[in-house]
Amino acid sequence: MNHENDMWDFLIKRIEQGKCALVIGPEIAFVRDGESFQESLRTYLDQELQGKTFDFFGEDEFIAFDSTKDRLLTLFKIQNFFEVPRAEDLYQKLAQVPFHLVINLSPDLYLKNAFDQLNLQYDFQYYDKNKNAGGSQFDRIPIEKDQPLIYNLMGSTEDEESLIFTYDDLFSYLENIFGNFKLPEKVRLALQSTSSFIFIGIKFRKWYLRLLLRLLGLHSQDKLINACIDQNIPNEATTFYTRHFEISFLDLHSDAFIEKLFQESQHALRRPSEKKVVKPKTELLDSIRLHIRNNEIEESIEELKLYSNNQQIDDLILYQSRFEKATQDLHKGKISHSSAELVFNNVKDSVLSLANEISAHS
Secondary structure: OHHHHHHHHHHHHHHHOOOEEEEEOHHHHHOOOOOOHHHHHHHHHHHHOOOOOEEEEOOOOEEEEOOHHHHHHHHHHHHHHHHOOOOHHHHHHHHHOOOOEEEEOOOOOHHHHHHHHOOOOOEEEEOOOOOOOOOOOOOOOOOEOOEOEEEEOOOOOOOHHHOOOOHHHHHHHHHHHOOOOOOOHHHHHHHHOOOEEEEEOOOOOOOOHHHHHHHOOOOOOOOEEEEEOOOOOOHHHHHHHHHHHOEEEEOOOHHHHHHHHHHHOHHHOOOOOOOOOOOOHHHHHHHHHHHHHOOOHHHHHHHHHOOOOHHHHHHHHHHHHHHHHHHHHHHOOOOOHHHHHHHHHHHHHHHHHHHHHHHHOO
């Protein structure tokens, strides 16, 4: 027990000092569902792409297509898959733990969205395989304590062309990152001052993970790495990572570890901002349109509530209820994504209509 207490004291102190970075993967979002990210994505694509030809390579989670048209459709569906909110409470707890740097080995925006929901400041960047091949040198200013950096190393679901879901994408990506590519200056500087890492939601079965860890400089002998395991992996894999990267595998799944981390960090947590910025009504419609364009339905509803009368707030609560029910039904597999999209689009139309009505009376 003393050893465990020492470990937590050490990790929290390193986090507070800006010397412990977080490395996350998509398994966090699915750890409570009884299915892995791979299983959930395969089930979803089987349902959404009926009649379309594609091959799904499970262990690596890559896809092969028969045509460019099928590729574009599948990437569109994958973007929709990631738009469904998942494990929001876990991501919100992670957002409040004062990590200075988060490396995301998935293109998802779950953590980014959690920062937005809590009104917490952050900097977000992502690797674009089509734009960063010749090197990337943005912003030499060091990371600020109150504005951590979230860096998506495998692209962003907001940018279809940055996604890496085929072997061709992966091989081009690996050629770039081990060729002329340089990590963004902000990331590189942060990694230099980081001596501890926590891995959560990472699938250690992927063969190319070893290459990514070398890219991040985690093969250095002076790095202390703790990792959760959310799936069974062969003993030879854990032996390899223990021997070559000195990773300590914890007997905790992602959700249990995040809960413990959140509790142990209580005195140092970032506190959600309760202050809501009310824009002039003349700017409201543009703001709501931007939310809708980014599929930020809940954010658009919450912003409209600040300008609404009692009857309009009741309408917004009804829209919110419809959106949440469709989201939950989709997540549980009770309705198809196309059925959920009909509800989402109806809610968007209603929200835009109300925003137009409120702006017209400004």
